[in-house]
Amino acid sequence: MDLAWPHGELSRVPYRVYTDPEIYALEQQRLYRGPVWNFLCLECEIPNPGDYKSTWVGDTPVIAVRADDGSISALVNRCAHKGALLCYKPCGRVREFECVYHNWVYDLKGNLTGVAFKRGVGGKGGLAADFDQKQHGLERLRLEAYRGLVFGSFSAATPPLRDYIGAELTANIDRVFIKPLKVLGYHSQLLPNNWKLYAENNKDSYHASLLHVFHNTFGVVRPNMDGGVKISPSGWHHLSFTQRVSLGDDQVGREKVRSFKDEYRLEDATMMEHRLELGDLVTNAIETVFPTLVIQQILNALAVRQIVPRGVDRTELIWTVLGFTDDDAAMTELRLKVNNLVGPAGLVSMEDGVVGGWIQRAAKADGEEQTVMPMGGRDVQASQGSRVTEAAVRGFWKGWRECMNV
Amino acid sequence: MSDAGAQSMMGSAHAGGIARDRIADLYGEYVHLIDDDRLEAWPDLFTEQASYRVTTRENHDRGLPLALIYCAGRGMMADRISALRTANIYEPHVYCHMVSAIEVLETVADGVRARSNFVVMRTMQGGDTMVFACGRSFDTIVEEGGRLRFAARTVVLDSRSIDTLLVIPL
Numbered sequence: 001m002d003l004a005w006p007h008g009e010l011s012r013v014p015y016r017v018y019t020d021p022e023i024y025a026l027e028q029q030r031l032y033r034g035p036v037w038n039f040l041c042l043e044c045e046i047p048n049p050g051d052y053k054s055t056w057v058g059d060t061p062v063i064a065v066r067a068d069d070g071s072i073s074a075l076v077n078r079c080a081h082k083g084a085l086l087c088y089k090p091c092g093r094v095r096e097f098e099c100v101y102h103n104w105v106y107d108l109k110g111n112l113t114g115v116a117f118k119r120g121v122g123g124k125g126g127l128a129a130d131f132d133q134k135q136h137g138l139e140r141l142r143l144e145a146y147r148g149l150v151f152g153s154f155s156a157a158t159p160p161l162r163d164y165i166g167a168e169l170t171a172n173i174d175r176v177f178i179k180p181l182k183v184l185g186y187h188s189q190l191l192p193n194n195w196k197l198y199a200e201n202n203k204d205s206y207h208a209s210l211l212h213v214f215h216n217t218f219g220v221v222r223p224n225m226d227g228g229v230k231i232s233p234s235g236w237h238h239l240s241f242t243q244r245v246s247l248g249d250d251q252v253g254r255e256k257v258r259s260f261k262d263e264y265r266l267e268d269a270t271m272m273e274h275r276l277e278l279g280d281l282v283t284n285a286i287e288t289v290f291p292t293l294v295i296q297q298i299l300n301a302l303a304v305r306q307i308v309p310r311g312v313d314r315t316e317l318i319w320t321v322l323g324f325t326d327d328d329a330a331m332t333e334l335r336l337k338v339n340n341l342v343g344p345a346g347l348v349s350m351e352d353g354v355v356g357g358w359i360q361r362a363a364k365a366d367g368e369e370q371t372v373m374p375m376g377g378r379d380v381q382a383s384q385g386s387r388v389t390e391a392a393v394r395g396f397w398k399g400w401r402e403c404m405n406v
Numbered sequence: 407m408s409d410a411g412a413q414s415m416m417g418s419a420h421a422g423g424i425a426r427d428r429i430a431d432l433y434g435e436y437v438h439l440i441d442d443d444r445l446e447a448w449p450d451l452f453t454e455q456a457s458y459r460v461t462t463r464e465n466h467d468r469g470l471p472l473a474l475i476y477c478a479g480r481g482m483m484a485d486r487i488s489a490l491r492t493a494n495i496y497e498p499h500v501y502c503h504m505v506s507a508i509e510v511l512e513t514v515a516d517g518v519r520a521r522s523n524f525v526v527m528r529t530m531q532g533g534d535t536m537v538f539a540c541g542r543s544f545d546t547i548v549e550e551g552g553r554l555r556f557a558a559r560t561v562v563l564d565s566r567s568i569d570t571l572l573v574i575p576l
Contacts, residue, residue, distance in 0.1 A: 185471060214494065
């Protein structure tokens with residue numbers, strides 16, 4: 001790839017990386033099949049033997065499936081015969097995988113167990129004599145799960161999952177996923193931009209209060225907030241968080257809160273209530289696990305977001321919205337209300353659906369021009385007390401360049 | 407009321423004491439108000455405690471409670487509108503709703519349960535028109551102070567995906 005990168009720079013990115021189909025194709029090999037852990041699904045989505053979920057690693061369709069022994073496998077969702085999709089539904093339960101095209105059959109671990117007419121009909125036809133069924137199972141990914149999150153990797157070079165994420169960011173997963181999970185529902189948002197623009201957006205703690213002005217407009221920002229940005233030792237993953245420094249402002253959701261501009265206030269601020277359930281005062285925590293997972297806690301709105309590229313200028317963002325299995329009815333109601341803040345219609349997230357598209361359109365004609373991201377320095381370092389930094393975005397580009405060998 | 411009862415009700419000009427024309431008019435008023443960008447009047451088509459939900463067939467059919475938009479009461483609906491006027495950022499666009507197959511399902515206290523099909527075409531400022539949403543609505547419509555209002559409205563999108571974002575109610 002003849003991509004000219006500004007020498008030694010993580011704070012400048014050529015627009016071409018968002019628009020060039022050749023780079024997109026290379027990412028499928030070097031990045032998605034490179035030394036990364038790709039989020040696949042949640043363990044609670046496939047609780048029983050035979051339960052499967054269709055998912056993606058880049059452009060590659062993948063099945064996560066639970067076998068009779070309780071283990072989970074990640075298999076490429078493509079028949080070894082002619083390459084047809086085996087699972088064409090989003091999820092389900094099966095005893096085995098049977099390709100509908102020619103009835104080749106695989107067990108729940110991807111072994112080829114049956115081939116239709118393998119001995120032919122009436123002694124004629126059948127498999128070639130040298131065909132070794134053992135050599136034609138489904139392609140398996142490495143798989144690791146942590147706290148109910150299931151990841152797959154195509155590469156033997158990927159470090160163990162916990163080492164990959166790093167202790168400091170693993171601790172946030174421990175913090176959020178403290179109890180058995182249940183799925184409250186799904187959102188899917190089709191973004192008119194390259195996947196990396198959304199990946200960057202999540203790591204961009206600088207934009208949050210500038211683009212998403214709902215909180216400020218309606219005066220629902222709590223006083224006495226503290227926060228910061230943590231970055232994994234690799235630079236690839238990050239955590240941006242805000243927390244209350246004291247418990248004095250608990251009633252913020254229960255009253256009509258006056259905004260900075262007196263004319264704007266919420267008629268009903270009950271969705272801004274926050275039941276402290278994680279043992280701390282953190283109100284917002286956005287963690288990314290490179291390249292495609294976002295772990296979200298916004299008040300009591302818990303979710304994972306999976307970034308799925310759908311072409312060089314199109315991205316699907318899949319939100320799996322979560323609660324805990326022991327939530328009572330009032331807690332579920334609160335989660336459903338606070339989820340108005342996020343998702344494709346989210347009061348503090350919908351703008352992320354358009355900004356990527358604006359960059360995509362504006363960048364198209366000038367691939368060799370560059371973005372510039374100098375906020376908080378030029379390197380990839382954590383930030384205590386301030387989220388006004390682009391360090392985590394630079395960390396994304398460090399990961400991207402290391403995977404892409406650029 | 408049994409299904410057969412609901413069926414016979416459909417054939418009549420009245421459903422649960424509400425003239426069928428008035429139900430159709432409420433749906434008409436609802437979509438014109440949105441498509442004409444008179445959104446400040448939108449919450450007034452609901453009762454004070456009404457629920458308004460937009461969800462997908464994927465979630466609805468699996469019994470998953472998550473909604474794209476969930477308003478419990480008129481206050482949250484008004485907040486949605488003031489947010490899109492003052493806080494949210496999006497490219498200007500308009501909807502054209504097509505509503506059909508309105509059916510009264512049963513009578514309930516003070517009103518009826520009804521359903522409809524809809525298609526919403528979205529036109530962007532740049533001129534592109536696309537099918538933005540289609541699906542069904544499941545509604546409870548009641549008589550209140552001499553006029554009809556929605557006491558509950560659940561909009562179920564056929565697609566699991568939203569193109570770009572959803573800001574104007576459906």
